[in-house]
Amino acid sequence: xSSQVVNLRKIxxxxxxxxIYRLCLPMGLTSRDIDQLDDIIKRSRPLKKGEHVYRAGxxxxxxxxxxxxxxxxxxxxxxxxxxxIGFKMPGDLVGLNGINGNLYQNSAVALExxxxxxIPFTQLEELGKEIQGLSHHLIEIMSKEIQEEHHxxxxxxxMPADARLASVIQTMSKRFEERGFSAAEFHLSMSRNDIxxxxxxxVETVSRLFTQFQEQGILSVDRKHIRIIDAKKLAGxxxxx
Amino acid sequence: xSSQVVNLRKIxxxxxxxxIYRLCLPMGLTSRDIDQLDDIIKRSRPLKKGEHVYRAGxxxxxxxxxxxxxxxxxxxxxxxxxxxIGFKMPGDLVGLNGINGNLYQNSAVALExxxxxxIPFTQLEELGKEIQGLSHHLIEIMSKEIQEEHHxxxxxxxMPADARLASVIQTMSKRFEERGFSAAEFHLSMSRNDIxxxxxxxVETVSRLFTQFQEQGILSVDRKHIRIIDAKKLAGxxxxx
DNA sequence: CGCCCTCTTGAATTAAGTCAAATAATGTGG
DNA sequence: CCACATTATTTGACTTAATTCAAGAGGGCG
Numbered sequence: 001x002s003s004q005v006v007n008l009r010k011i012x013x014x015x016x017x018x019x020i021y022r023l024c025l026p027m028g029l030t031s032r033d034i035d036q037l038d039d040i041i042k043r044s045r046p047l048k049k050g051e052h053v054y055r056a057g058x059x060x061x062x063x064x065x066x067x068x069x070x071x072x073x074x075x076x077x078x079x080x081x082x083x084x085i086g087f088k089m090p091g092d093l094v095g096l097n098g099i100n101g102n103l104y105q106n107s108a109v110a111l112e113x114x115x116x117x118x119i120p121f122t123q124l125e126e127l128g129k130e131i132q133g134l135s136h137h138l139i140e141i142m143s144k145e146i147q148e149e150h151h152x153x154x155x156x157x158x159m160p161a162d163a164r165l166a167s168v169i170q171t172m173s174k175r176f177e178e179r180g181f182s183a184a185e186f187h188l189s190m191s192r193n194d195i196x197x198x199x200x201x202x203v204e205t206v207s208r209l210f211t212q213f214q215e216q217g218i219l220s221v222d223r224k225h226i227r228i229i230d231a232k233k234l235a236g237x238x239x240x241x
Numbered sequence: 242x243s244s245q246v247v248n249l250r251k252i253x254x255x256x257x258x259x260x261i262y263r264l265c266l267p268m269g270l271t272s273r274d275i276d277q278l279d280d281i282i283k284r285s286r287p288l289k290k291g292e293h294v295y296r297a298g299x300x301x302x303x304x305x306x307x308x309x310x311x312x313x314x315x316x317x318x319x320x321x322x323x324x325x326i327g328f329k330m331p332g333d334l335v336g337l338n339g340i341n342g343n344l345y346q347n348s349a350v351a352l353e354x355x356x357x358x359x360i361p362f363t364q365l366e367e368l369g370k371e372i373q374g375l376s377h378h379l380i381e382i383m384s385k386e387i388q389e390e391h392h393x394x395x396x397x398x399x400m401p402a403d404a405r406l407a408s409v410i411q412t413m414s415k416r417f418e419e420r421g422f423s424a425a426e427f428h429l430s431m432s433r434n435d436i437x438x439x440x441x442x443x444v445e446t447v448s449r450l451f452t453q454f455q456e457q458g459i460l461s462v463d464r465k466h467i468r469i470i471d472a473k474k475l476a477g478x479x480x481x482x
Numbered sequence: 483c484g485c486c487c488t489c490t491t492g493a494a495t496t497a498a499g500t501c502a503a504a505t506a507a508t509g510t511g512g
Numbered sequence: 513c514c515a516c517a518t519t520a521t522t523t524g525a526c527t528t529a530a531t532t533c534a535a536g537a538g539g540g541c542g
Contacts, residue, residue: 075395077481083395097391099384106391125377135376136366142383143340149390150338150347154316154324156398157441161498192521200398202499207522223507223521240318241531402530433489443531448490464489464539482499 013038020179023091024065025119025137033131040127042118043067053094053108053116060098062118066090069114070189074197075106084198086152087111087190089175096142111189156200158240164199165209166237169219173228185227254279261420264332265306266360266378274372281368283359284308294335294349294357301339303359307331310355311430316347325439327393328352328431330416337383352430397441399481405440406450407478410460414469426468 015026015034026034046069047053053064053071071088085106088094098104099121128135155167177183188195196206213219218234220227228234256267256275267275283303287310288294294305294312312329326347329335339345340362369376396408418424429436437447454460459475461468469475 075391077395079481081481083399083481085391085394096384097388100381100388101385105388128376129370135369135380139366139376139380139383140341142380142387143337144342145387146383146390147338147341147346149387149394150316150326153326153390153394153397154318156394157439158324198398203521204500204523205498207520211522240320240322240324444489445491445532446530448488449530452490 014043015041018067020067020091023178025093025134025141028133028137029131033134036127036131037134040120040123041065042120044116044118046113046115047110049110049112051110053110054098054104055107056104058104060095060102060104060121062120063093063095063098063124064108064116064118066092066094067115067117070111071108071114071116072111072190072194073106073108082197084194086148086198087172087194090179093141096145111194159238160241161199161201161205162209162212163238163240164201165195165206165213166218166234168195168199169226169228170231170234170238172226173231183228184231185225188224188226255284256282259308261308261332264419266334266375266382269374269378270372274375277368277372278375281361281364282306283361285357285359287354287356288351290351290353292351294351295339295345296348297345299345301336301343301345301362303361304334304336304339304365305349306358306360307333307335308356308358311352312349312355312357313352313431313435314347314349323438325435327389327439328413328435331420334382337386352435400479401482402440402442402446403450403453404479404481405442406436406447406454407459407475409436409440410467410469411472411475411479413467414472424469425472426466429465429467 013031013035015021015024015038016031018024021027021034026037029037056075066088068090070090071092071094073085073088073094074082075085076082088108094108094116095104097106124138125135128138155164159167172186172188173183176186192206192210193203196203199206210219210221213234214221216233218228218230218237220229254272254276256262256265256279257272259265262268262275267278270278297316307329309331311331312333312335314326314329314335315323316326317323329349335349335357336345338347365379366376369379396405400408413427413429414424417427433447433451434444437444440447451460451462454475455462457474459469459471459478461470
């Protein structure tokens with residue numbers, strides 16, 4: 001019955017079962033350490049499309065690892081208008097912005113049925129003292145997020161519309177590939193509006209660009225299903241103004 | 242001679258002498274802890290205008306706390322064009338982007354004579370294990386940087402040109418105030434070009450806007466010296482498209 | 483003192499936005 | 513499961529904010 005024992009061990013250690021743990025917080029930890037991390041993580045029922053992981057202004061208590069599905073983070077301005085910050089995929093952490101000031105500064109909403117692991121932050125920090133490398137890894141993840149924001153900033157402020165959209169598609173493609181999916185063909189969970197909003201463009205512009213990319217033989221677009229036909233041409237569009 | 246003892250203690254503890262340590266990494270630490278932090282920090286000779294703190298692509302070894310002066314961070318694209326990410330003031334940390342991947346991902350250059358404290362990162366992490374709150378504080382600083390990047394993103398991608406410039410001026414004003422300087426009157430160390438570049442605008446546009454703000458009685462502008470005449474009007478310009 | 487670089491200003495151009503309307507998807511209650 | 517209401521996407525025509533191009537003014541530094 002040793003297989004039974006192994007199974008029980010595995011059932012306990014949900015992180016190691018998880019398809020994307022290599023992209024997530026447990027990355028680089030030993031089996032034993034993952035076990036400890038596992039103990040503090042709460043797994044919530046799946047969120048339905050439109051349900052929030054957390055909302056701006058709520059007390060910060062935990063960061064969330066996205067296990068499946070996808071999430072959009074956004075802020076609302078004084079006039080109640082939404083501004084999309086970015087899209088998260090399985091393995092990504094959301095809520096890191098809430099650490100400073102102990103309040104979430106943005107909101108995170110499920111774009112499709114999604115499940116998240118809740119990681120209470122004080123417990124995570126406690127654990128960081130015991131587990132070699134955990135704090136460091138968290139800091140690395142945050143450093144990466146800072147890099148990515150710099151990249152998005154450079155993109156948004158100085159690239160023409162077509163280059164911005166091409167860049168988003170290329171980034172999505174890479175992220176799908178990292179997660180073991182096809183880099184050439186994937187499903188966008190966000191609306192045209194969300195994409196336009198994040199890029200600082202009008203929906204109409206994004207729509208026209210999708211049409212144009214298709215006419216130029218760069219993409220094949222069927223509603224939210226995207227197929228990259230000519231990755232070289234796509235990359236060639238990505239340029240500064 | 243107790244005053245002499247105190248002085249020697251103070252000479253050793255450069256951080257506590259430093260006018261901006263409350264905005265910097267030592268924030269929230271005890272005197273004793275600051276002392277330990279002090280021990281690992283290297284203080285380099287002042288950088289002259291145009292000298293680099295670090296360059297993109299160099300091995301990551303340390304983060305830098307800006308002690309005096311100001312620094313611009315930027316990236317170069319494939320074609321060698323510069324893209325300004327942001328401006329740093331005393332108390333700010335630069336180089337956090339290098340943690341992930343162990344390479345600096347952007348460059349940081351002095352905009353005027355500036356001095357920085359070099360904080361070797363592996364030693365800082367070691368110290369984090371001993372000093373209660375140090376790791377947490379670093380994580381908070383990074384969280385704040387993520388928040389700020391989100392803010393800049395929202396700004397750059399969806400605000401009209403005048404709102405972007407107004408926002409930068411307001412942010413600068415707040416940051417001067419935090420550092421004990423006048424919120425109403427200050428000197429910009431960066432060029433019009435740098436401001437335009439960061440905001441994704443043409444230099445000409447920024448120049449015209451400065452003129453316009455002056456005509457509207459919002460600012461008084463004399464080259465790089467800015468005086469805010471009507472902070473309410475300035476704030477009123479900050480809006481989404 | 484004069485050259486160079488930054489900044490400013492004006493005129494013409496253009497990329498992207500707005501407005502309007504048709505079409506396609508999605509969801510909802512009966 | 514269908515019919516209708518609602519929302520998302522696409523397309524076209526027109527407008528505009530901001531850019532580009534061109535040229536002149538001002539400052540700072542060697």
